[in-house]
Amino acid sequence: MTPTIKDVAKKANVSIATVSRILNNQQGYSLKTKERVIEAIKDLGYQPNAIARGLINKRTQTLGILFPDVSSMFSSDILKGIEEIAHTKGHSVVVCHTDSSKKRMTKYLQVLNEKRVDGIIFTSEVITEDYYKIIEEMDVPVVLLATQSYRFPLPYVKVDDKHAAYSAVSYLIEKGHRNIGMISGPIEDEIAGRPRVEGYKQALEEHGITFDEKKLVITSGFYYETGTGMLSRLLKQDESITAVFAASDELAVSAMSNAFEMGIHVPNELSIIGYDNLKISQMAIPPLTTLAQPLYEMGKLGAELLLDMLETGKAVESRIVPHHIVERKTVKAYE
Template identity: 55%
Template sequence: MNPTIKDVAREAGVSVATVSRVLNNLPGYTEETRRRVLKVIKELGYQPNALARGLVCKRSHTIGILMPSLSSMVTSEMLKGIERQAHNNEKSVIVCNTDNDGIRTLEYLDVLKEKQVDGIIVVSANLTPVQYRKLVQFKKPVVLVSTCYAGGTLPYVKVDDEAAAYDATLYLLKKGHRRIGMLSGTKEDRIAGFPRIQGYKRALAEYGVTLGEEFIAYGDFTFRSGIKAMAQLLETASGMTAVFAASDEMAAGALVCAYKRGIKVPDDLSIIGYDNTQIAEMTIPPLTTLSQPFYHMGELGMMMLIDNIEQGKKMESRILPHTIQERETVKELFQK
């Protein structure tokens, strides 16, 4: 039979209330009493009831995670960082796969409220005004990871997407490329779609390169949309020597499309991706890409949340650095 809190109290010669205060780090006992109670707990192998502890300290020691996909390489890497820090700080997580479904997201928020989570992390999601208002009304700490809400007050952890896209395009320009196509996400995506297009266009403009809209093809960041968008670019972007893809998956799709058409990468066409997920190392040839620190994003988001919950520390938005991961899909051109 498992030992109870009453067994601990009896063996330690204290009241049940004192054992409860020791377990929940509340005042009202001496240091000698604390050591004696902890010693008995260890000897008996007593496991405190998490729900009961939560009722005392008004915390569930549980964090809710909202993410659009569990199978995505991007979100899975962030989830690893989130779970690592949760485990290190004795927190549990409830992971909710929203599947980019607005109604399901609202339903999960109701579930997390019912579960009395101590806070919420929203990963890589485009929040609607209704979802944003519900998060604010939740009255619990919220951190956005790899996303943000324009004009909102919720703290976030992400890279500067426009600056990152600018640097990816600039990398191609410095390699001598001028006729650079772009495989973009959706125009309506104000988090990862539009800013990356702006970064691409700004780099071209600063180099005095003028290209028409026929050099941009749109998809939804997925592998299959990359194949389709690349096929479109090959038809419309005359003289194209390089492509900037707004995700590694789209870049992988571009590589497949090029292979099927007998186009050699990087000899005939250079390609740079965006994210530096595992797929970038798996393509043939290995993909040069813009690297985001996804694992660290997840770690930092969870630590910000925990520091706020445990210490009341104010959460401030963070922009993390990005880098170019050079591999084998970009060729340097010699300019005359």
């Protein structure tokens, strides 16, 4: 028969209330009493929840995951990969939606500390000094996913954003396009914004094409809504554009919607390539050609590295994962 908290109390010769206080890390008992209760838990094999297990093996079998936007397709693909590995290794995950807010990020880091998570996967945002101080105090392994830090020594898993953007623009050039515009994410975003613009510019330069500021528009985010009207703005700045590189699939699909409103046929009159290879790229009409980063695989690899650090207590090497072009129906050779 499965042991109960009553059995633990009886074996340790304490009250049920005392066992409960110890399991919930509350006060009101001596160290000797706590040791006696933990010994009773071990002997009986009583494991009511992660807290009790953590008292015995110093682990809660729980990982904390921090996302700026849990509702996005980008986050869901990564989370599926994380959860697959975590579940296989007997861990659960606590997902936190920070909304790119410093206040919420700080709060959630404190919550994860209180819940005594074994490790943290930090995604898509910049690690600030304040965040790093809290992480250091928590003294748990951390893996960065789809982000990195030059300042702080934390392992990361990500695509080389500059190189990936370079590949997307080079693909358009190989298709014969020379007048290539870009719909960018926030330029102040040093993780995905600025590097993708730099990759765009470098591809132009190395193919003998002069960069023109009129061929670049900058949005406030990588989402569909932030791309609203950006294609029409771009074409007003330079009507000679024959192809557009959008810094995310959502921005690309927003541009396709804008093109439809303007009576512009994609790809016969305008080619568009996105970035990410989200499910929305397959569902778009026509299906979106895009630069794919392996989000699901990145989630799996990030979780594997974090669990390796937990098991071995040793640091792991950062990983740059490969990207590739997924050809669909929104890019046409320019003749």
